[in-house]
Amino acid sequence: MVRMARVSTRDEILRVAGDQFARVGFKGTSLQDIAVEVGCSKAALLYHFAGKEQILLALVATAEHALTGLLADLGDLDPAAAQALAIERFVDLVLEFRREAALVYEVVPQFHSEPAFCSVLAQADELCAAITARSDDPAEIIAAQTVLHGVVNVAIDDKWDAAQLRPALLRVARRALITPHHDKD
């Protein structure tokens, strides 16, 4: 028989906290807020995690792990192929880890001093490089960052579901980022 997907309190904390961090920011979320939505006490939260920042670290670790896998898959491809795959995989990654992605792109940069976050920020930069097909043209880099931020921000919004978002985000990202080829192939 299938083990019931009864989520542990710990997982519930991560889910709720990730949601609130992404919506109102890390500072904007109190342990009280999280505890109320999880349905437990603040002390229970702090039994599972050593502090509020540890909850953020756990969430970022999830994002980092997923990003590592994505980047590894791009390793052997030539820039053009890597770009196409990076765009597709990035959109899917954001849709699967909406909250975690928002954290990496919106809240983690506010903690740029924290060494714990340097690694995931470096991965975000590496993803940006892949998405520009390793261009050093500032206009291409700006375009890539625009799309990355835009995709993450739109995906946070509960207004759209993943089935609507995926094709729409893929289309806008490809239009914006893939340079049209004027030569025949």
Add this chain to the structure above:
Amino acid sequence: MVRMARVSTRDEILRVAGDQFARVGFKGTSLQDIAVEVGCSKAALLYHFAGKEQILLALVATAEHALTGLLADLGDLDPAAAQALAIERFVDLVLEFRREAALVYEVVPQFHSEPAFCSVLAQADELCAAITARSDDPAEIIAAQTVLHGVVNVAIDDKWDAAQLRPALLRVARRALITPHHDKD
């Protein structure tokens, strides 16, 4: 003789607060932080503004006024012309009011209950409608929101100056949003 552009403390407060609100969020910014950067005391801040939220309101009012002007200029145009102008004017607006724009797109939505912000949020929606050429296709709306959020987020970053950003943002926005015409004009 020209009056020295010696900024008043009030204007300095708005500049510093707008910068910090945009970078680390409203909740993430303390009166202490603002006071230190302005070079005055918390009490001096609260002499000029009745509270932290009043500082945000003043900044949002600036953004709202600018948006009102933009939308008025679009009023009489047909959708296609309005779309093209909306994109260009939006980019210029964001570059002129980087911080205020970030507030409207990133921090104000967190206060959706506040009636004081309903008006500017409605204007942001109206701008989105103009930018999609009034399409009701969800994919177009998602694309527009992606670009709007992306442009605002990239413009916050001090890494780029306005001279680099303007052409780059215009190009990515037009690529992403203006549907290619296959028929000859």
Add this chain to the structure above:
DNA sequence: GTCTATATCAAGATAGAC
């Protein structure tokens, strides 16, 4: 593993001197 206290600290805001 989760709770009820409670300690500690920082934030927003006020009062009144200068």
Add this chain to the structure above:
DNA sequence: GTCTATCTTGATATAGAC
């Protein structure tokens, strides 16, 4: 107009019972 206290509240975090 700006300062130095000071008040009040709410947040993180701890201690110890169940």
